[in-house]
Amino acid sequence: MSTFSFLLEGFRNLRTTGTFTRSSPALCRAAIDRIDFPAAKVIVELGAGDGVITKHILERLPADGKVIAFEVSPDLCDDMRALNDPRLIVAQDSAENIRHYLDQIGADKADHIVSAIPFAALPEDLGKSIVRAAKDTLRPGGCYNQVHYSLKTKSYYEDAFGEVETKRVWANLPPAWVLYCMR
Numbered sequence: 001m002s003t004f005s006f007l008l009e010g011f012r013n014l015r016t017t018g019t020f021t022r023s024s025p026a027l028c029r030a031a032i033d034r035i036d037f038p039a040a041k042v043i044v045e046l047g048a049g050d051g052v053i054t055k056h057i058l059e060r061l062p063a064d065g066k067v068i069a070f071e072v073s074p075d076l077c078d079d080m081r082a083l084n085d086p087r088l089i090v091a092q093d094s095a096e097n098i099r100h101y102l103d104q105i106g107a108d109k110a111d112h113i114v115s116a117i118p119f120a121a122l123p124e125d126l127g128k129s130i131v132r133a134a135k136d137t138l139r140p141g142g143c144y145n146q147v148h149y150s151l152k153t154k155s156y157y158e159d160a161f162g163e164v165e166t167k168r169v170w171a172n173l174p175p176a177w178v179l180y181c182m183r
């Protein structure tokens, strides 16, 4: 999807997209920090958009690894399918259904979860149930990394995971945060 089309998608569905721009390379790198790639078998991505972070994950994922990428916009899912990578499973579905997609590939838990879902723009109940689903399906020792433009919903991750570390990423428009949680 071109930058212009992404901008249009943002205008049409701002309540679910939460932005007009995709993550910068610096933000994508920060979003996948702390992932133990050599050992990763299953990475789950929530709010994958057109796959900008997904591509960074795929670059470092072992050949036998899988990425399950959740996205609710059909157009953005088509962009991810066009990446044409056999390790990528596009879940055109809401992110609280992680369990169902793990079961489909015979995986008990996700090794790591990366999310860019704009929880501040979603109903609180939905946001909290997605974070709960993420915690329940993440293996002990795995990390949950959340990209945000504010710290408004930090308590969602503190309630689910306990301690939350934050990192400011200035090289993004607008400057962003990545919140790091450990299971």
Ligand SMILES: C[S@@+](CC[C@H](N)C(=O)[O-])C[C@H]1O[C@@H](n2cnc3c(N)ncnc32)[C@H](O)[C@@H]1O
Pocket: 016, 017, 018, 019, 021, 022, 023, 046, 047, 048, 049, 050, 051, 052, 053, 070, 071, 072, 073, 076, 093, 094, 095, 096, 116, 117, 118, 147
């Ligand atoms: C801020 S954009 C991030 C896109 C891309 N990952 C990036 O970093 O540029 C958030 C994405 O979350 C998706 N989204 C919103 N609610 C969702 C939900 N309940 N389940 C899955 N994806 C959702 C939106 O459609 C949007 O593409």
